[in-house]
Amino acid sequence: MRLPLSPLASTVMLATALAALLALHATRPARAADTPPAAAATKPALTVTVTQPQTAALPLEVAANGSLHAWQEAIVGAESNGMRLAEVRVNVGDSVRRGQVLASFGAEMARAELAQVQAAVAEAEAAAAEAAANAQRARDLQGSGAYSAQQVTQYLTAERTAQARVQAQRAALQVATLRLAQTQVLAPDHGVISARSATVGAVVPAGQELFRLIRQGRLEWRAEVPAADIGALKAGQAARVTPAGGSPVAGRVRMVAPTVDATTRNGLVYVDLPAAAGLKAGMFARGEFDLGSGSGLTLPQSAVLLRDGFSHVFTVEPDNKVRQRKVAVGRRVGDRIELLGGLPANARVVASGGAFLVDGDTVRVVAAPQ
Structure with missing residues (x-):
């Protein structure tokens, strides 16, 4: 017959059993399910190579x-008035030399006028020769009384008048000769015909444009x-x-x-x-x-991105996270672009592939291929 246990004894026995259970549990091998999960490593968003701004000689350009x-563009026009255009020898795009004939006017009237003036010159010269002989005779006989003073004066005046008439006719001859020469339109300089308004058969006034010429x-x-x-x-x-x-x-x-x-x-x-x-x-x-x-800092053009109307680069921070930075750029020479501001000279910049990155991404940096 068992005797009932006292409350103190029951408490002691319960504590002993609990200690034994704890000791048994401590001696068991730990199960995988009992261990806390390891923190998962952050996966890189992209594998990149980095570069740094380099000083380079850059051309200064505007x-x-x-x-x-x-x-210079020369305008070739008609110099005489009321002549008919008989021939046009050049067209737009033709190369011409100084003095080359570009067009011709009908010269029949000019030749007739020239012949008429030449005859008038011959007549004036003959009259002048007669007047000169009379004047010389009057001078020789002036002291003999054969001619009065009034007659001597008339002969001398007729001589001077005849000489003036000869000069006038010779001037008219020059005008007629020039008018005949103006029936041919000549190039004022070497060059290329850039415009033509001359039309065969047209009767043009003096000064009307016929051609335009690009000089030389x-x-x-x-x-x-x-x-x-x-x-x-x-x-x-x-x-x-x-x-x-x-x-x-x-x-x-x-x-x-x-x-x-x-x-x-x-x-x-x-x-x-x-x-x-x-x-x-x-x-x-x-x-x-x-x-x-001049000299300046440059980056490869592949490292510079255009976003929202501004130029940006991605820099790699010490923890391999990228940071987007806005930069100011200038001249482009070959495959490099000038860096005007917004980035320190020792920054590590993603050389290419920045279009696939966003601010804060983690990247894996590898050495650039040789």
Whole structure:
């Protein structure tokens, strides 16, 4: 027969059993389910190479737009009045030489007038010879009393009048000769015909335009340069001109306009161009003026992104997270672009692939391939 346990003994036995259970549990191997999960590592968004801004020599240039024009354009017109155009020998685009016949007027009337004046000159010269003989005779007999003083004066006056008539007729002969020469329209200079309004059979007044001529075939680029840059340009500087759809052509500044347009705030710079195939007056062209060279920080163009109208780069922070930075850029030379501000010189910049990144992404940095 068991005796009932006292409350104190029951408490002691319960504590002993609990301690044994705890000791048994401590000796068991820990199960995988009992261990806390390890923190998962952050997965890189992209594998990238980095670069740093580098100092490079950059050309100093001023960019501008403008049009091609004739260096000088000569207007060839009719010099005589009321003559009929009988022949036109050239057309638009033809190259001509100084003195070449471009067109001819009917010369029949001019030749008849010339013959008439030549006859008048011969008549005046004959009359002058007779008057001179009479005057000489009067001089010889002046003291003999054969001629009165009034008669001597009349002979001397007739001599001078005949001589004046000869001079007048000779002047008329020069006019008639010139009128005959003007029946041929001659090129005033070497060049290219740029316009023609001459029509065979037309009777044109004096001064009417018949042709336009680009003198010496020379063209020039009239560049519109902002007022802030025009002060750096002067005659003799080199320029590179690229016409629309064409190849670059080397030119040289001939003159800088002394005024600036009050509306556009642009000034004209006149650039002489060499004779080159494909250049036509009226074409649009862009170009750059060479001002020398200078140094500046540059990055590969692949490292610079255009977002929301601004240039950005991604820099890699020490924890391999990227940060988007807005930067100011300038000139582009080859595959590099000038960095004007917004980035320290020792920054590590994502060289390419930035278009696939967002601010705060983690990346894995690898060495650039050699």
